[in-house]
Structures are given as structure tokens and as C-alpha cells.
Amino acid sequence: MQDQDNTTDLATRGFFRDKNRAFWLLQTGGWTAYFGLRALSGLANRMEPSFLLPTAIITATGFSLTLLMAAAYRRIITMPPLRVLILSLIILCGASALFSVLEVWAHRAFYQPGWTPHGIEYLGAILLEFSVLGAWTGFYYGINYYLQLAEQTARMVAVARQANTAQLEMLRYQLNPHFLFNTLNSISTLVLLRQTERANAMLSRLASFLRYSLVGEREGLATIAQEAEALKLYLDIERTRFEDRLRTRFDIEPRVMEARLPSLLLQPIVENAIKYAVTPSEDGADIVVDARQMGDRLVITIADTGPGMNGSSGNAAAAGIGEAVAPGTNVGIANIRERLVQAYGADHRFELANNEPQGLIVLIDIPYQTTNMGNDRTTAGEIDRSGDILGAPTAVAMPATANQDF
Structure with missing residues (x-):
């Protein structure tokens, strides 16, 4: 019971107490870190400072795309797991393709105007953006399912406590x-x-x-x-x-x-x-x-x-x-x-x-x-034995439910 209370405290009294605030902090912090890593990588490879502009555009694009992905994931997260997986992969692939096209465009428009990209450049960009958005998706679902588990744990603890109280009340009632x-x-x-x-x-x-x-x-x-x-x-x-x-x-x-x-x-x-x-x-x-x-x-x-x-x-x-x-x-x-x-x-x-x-x-x-x-x-x-209720019970499995979004 103490372990369950600790899990609940982490989710409800700590960083995730205000879920909306936590989302924006993680979203902003994550994409700021992404921009910093891309900038440091470019400087380490002796790229011209002008590459920072397309990097900023790419970061803003990723920030905006993941907001749209979050809105889509919020709609499908309550569906059965297989459907969530399939729809998430479709959304992820589409977002990665769009992200890579915009990245290539920003690079050509603001850093290398005369550069003509070929298929391999698009493929490399798609793989890179797929990895980035895939990691973002994993964190999104991981945090949401963690919060759902914490809420269910809290509910189970509350039910157990309520039952103990109700039993005493029921005894006094009788x-x-x-x-x-x-x-x-x-x-x-x-x-x-x-x-x-x-x-x-x-x-x-x-x-x-x-x-x-x-x-x-x-x-x-x-x-x-x-x-x-x-x-x-x-x-x-x-x-x-x-x-x-x-x-x-x-x-x-x-x-x-x-x-x-x-x-x-x-x-x-x-x-x-x-x-x-x-x-x-x-x-x-x-x-x-x-x-x-x-x-x-x-x-x-x-x-x-x-x-x-x-x-x-x-x-x-x-x-x-x-x-x-x-x-x-x-x-x-x-x-x-x-x-x-x-x-x-x-x-x-x-x-x-x-x-x-x-x-x-x-x-x-x-x-x-x-x-x-x-x-x-x-x-x-x-x-x-009373004759009022007939037949034997049949066990039926309860479907899993999870509907708390982050």
C-alpha cells in the first residue's frame, strides 16, 4: 500500500500535478535541447553560422508537428492497443515525411541556395526525422500510460479504503x-x-x-x-x-x-x-x-x-x-x-x-x-438453494480501459 501511495504521489503531487503545465515544459525543453544539439553539431563540423536559421526553422517545424501529433494521439489513445499502434505508425510516417521535406527545403533555401537534393538526401532526412519523432512519440505514450497507471493505482487504493469504511458503516447500519x-x-x-x-x-x-x-x-x-x-x-x-x-x-x-x-x-x-x-x-x-x-x-x-x-x-x-x-x-x-x-x-x-x-x-x-x-x-x-436465482456463473474477462491523457 505504501508503494502504491508513493507512485500516486509522484504523479499527482510532483511534476505532473498540473499535466498541461508539464506538457508545455517538456515540449519546450525538449525542442530547445534539439536545437542546441543541432547547433553544436553544426559548429563542431565547421558549418557557417548561417546554418542556424534553417536549424531554427526545422526546430519550429518539429515543435508544431508534434503539437498536431499530440492532438491526434489524444484522440486515439483510448482505442484498443493494436489500433493505437497502427494509427500511431501511420501518423508517425506521415509526419516524418513532411518534416524531412520541410527540412530539405529550409536547408536549400537558407543555407545552400544552389543545392539540388537527390533521393538519398530525402531518405536520410526521413530516417533522421523518423527517429526524432519516434522518440517523441515513445515519450508521449510512456508518460501517458504511466499517469494512467498512477491514476488507476490511486483509484484502487481509494476503493480499498472506502470499502473498509463502508464495512464499518454497514455494520453500524445493521x-x-x-x-x-x-x-x-x-x-x-x-x-x-x-x-x-x-x-x-x-x-x-x-x-x-x-x-x-x-x-x-x-x-x-x-x-x-x-x-x-x-x-x-x-x-x-x-x-x-x-x-x-x-x-x-x-x-x-x-x-x-x-x-x-x-x-x-x-x-x-x-x-x-x-x-x-x-x-x-x-x-x-x-x-x-x-x-x-x-x-x-x-x-x-x-x-x-x-x-x-x-x-x-x-x-x-x-x-x-x-x-x-x-x-x-x-x-x-x-x-x-x-x-x-x-x-x-x-x-x-x-x-x-x-x-x-x-x-x-x-x-x-x-x-x-x-x-x-x-x-x-x-x-x-x-x-x-432459495430457488430465486438459477444457473451457474460464467467468467467473462474485463476489457482494459485507459482514458487519461497528458
Whole structure:
């Protein structure tokens, strides 16, 4: 963790803290050094001082060409690596040819007016300029990819720290007096009614749910299977209170069971649905959790048949998703948004809307990501025992992404 922090500090607190300033300093310094080396080389070869003018023109040409190349590279750097390589070579070859033609012209126009260049002179100039622009291109991509790596490292560190904080907040959330009072009161009632099997089952679910909150994935990501299992434990506890008024359905594609998302992310949304959709209604409400793969995206929706965003109660639900949590915790809409930003940057969607024909629907759209999880404590098989989620998971590789430019 310390090494990751050091890498991040170099990129964000040092020379590259202001990336625009760093670019111009390197660009100006590099081409100034190029002019100095060409000038010293000419003087060492006893060339006339007049050669400094075409050298200055050549340097200005290279400076301008690399600005255009930077603009082009900025557009293609987010593409797949092979396409970046091919397009960069095309740009590099074209720029080198143009650079060499302008260099030969400047040399003939301002240093040797009577000189007639032949093919070999053009070839030599092309090879020289290709080497110079190729080195510039290598530095450009090298610095950009370094900064992207540093940003990704910083994001991973932030996700890990956020997960640790969220787990503690989640534990406090589940231990809030309202939740524990209702749960323990239901268990006590079952014991008094001599329904010991139901009481024992409810107590076991409570223990399992709190255990998941305490010892969940430390790296901050959990599988859909784990999150669904946690939701089922929670809903089974609440179903003891609401009975037939709480109706739930999980529509989860089997192939996304191993897809990963920030752990402990969906619970506050379901809690919100119970508070605003199930509790106020004599008939209760339906809650549907849907997860599926759409291209390279994982799309999750949680919908209910409550009042939605119409009316005062609906407005409260929309404005404060997760506000059923205990005061002082950050679990809720702000926390969900923050964790999504920490994990995915701008590459996510988190939206609330009215459901049709009624209710509220919450949408989460994130990159599809899977990882080998040989030591996970919760599996698809464990969730299958409920009958709500069917099938086995299928691993899908996450495409590499990098979009931070320099």
C-alpha cells in the first residue's frame, strides 16, 4: 500500500500535478535541447553560422508537428492497443515525411541556395526525422500510460479504503436500534408462540447477515452472487415481519453471477424500497432485483411498486435513498454515488426514475468485470438453494480501459 501511495504521489503531487503545465515544459525543453544539439553539431563540423536559421526553422517545424501529433494521439489513445499502434505508425510516417521535406527545403533555401537534393538526401532526412519523432512519440505514450497507471493505482487504493469504511458503516447500519428492535422483537414473539424452528431460522439469518457485513470482501468488490445472498438474508428477515406484503423476485442472468461490483452497494436501495413502498401500504409491494450483461456493461435495476416519485412520500424516497439508515452514517445515495465514482470514475450511471406502471426504479450501469475468486465464502450454489436465482456463473474477462491523457 505504501508503494502504491508513493507512485500516486509522484504523479499527482510532483511534476505532473498540473499535466498541461508539464506538457508545455517538456515540449519546450525538449525542442530547445534539439536545437542546441543541432547547433553544436553544426559548429563542431565547421558549418557557417548561417546554418542556424534553417536549424531554427526545422526546430519550429518539429515543435508544431508534434503539437498536431499530440492532438491526434489524444484522440486515439483510448482505442484498443493494436489500433493505437497502427494509427500511431501511420501518423508517425506521415509526419516524418513532411518534416524531412520541410527540412530539405529550409536547408536549400537558407543555407545552400544552389543545392539540388537527390533521393538519398530525402531518405536520410526521413530516417533522421523518423527517429526524432519516434522518440517523441515513445515519450508521449510512456508518460501517458504511466499517469494512467498512477491514476488507476490511486483509484484502487481509494476503493480499498472506502470499502473498509463502508464495512464499518454497514455494520453500524445493521446494528441501529430500529433494525435490531424489530428483528429481535420478531424472534421473541416467535419464541413466545413456541415457534422455535422459525425463531432459530430467523436468528441464523440475522447472524449470517451481520457476518457478511463484518467480514465481506476486503478489496471492496463482491460478486453478484454474494450481494444477492446478502439481500436474500436481509429480505428473509424482513419477510418475517411483513409476510405476504413483501414480495420479491430476482431476475439475474446466470452468466453474471461472478460479475463484480462494490460490496455492500445494493442493500440501502432495497431498504429504501421497503421503507417507502412496503411499509406504508396495506397490500405491501413487489421488489424486483434485475442484473444482466449488456455488451461490456453490467446493468442492475431495483424496482418496486410503491408510490415512486409522485407525491410527498415518493419525493422523500427519491431525495433520500437509503435514508432509513441510522443518523451519522454515510450509507445512502451520496455514499453510493461516491463509491461508484471511486471505483469507476465517470464510467458509470446511477439513476432514479418512476417505474411503470407505478413505483420507483433505480438503475446502476457499470463496466462488466470478473475475477477468479477461489476462496470466496459465498457461491452461486449457496444462492441457488432459495430457488430465486438459477444457473451457474460464467467468467467473462474485463476489457482494459485507459482514458487519461497528458
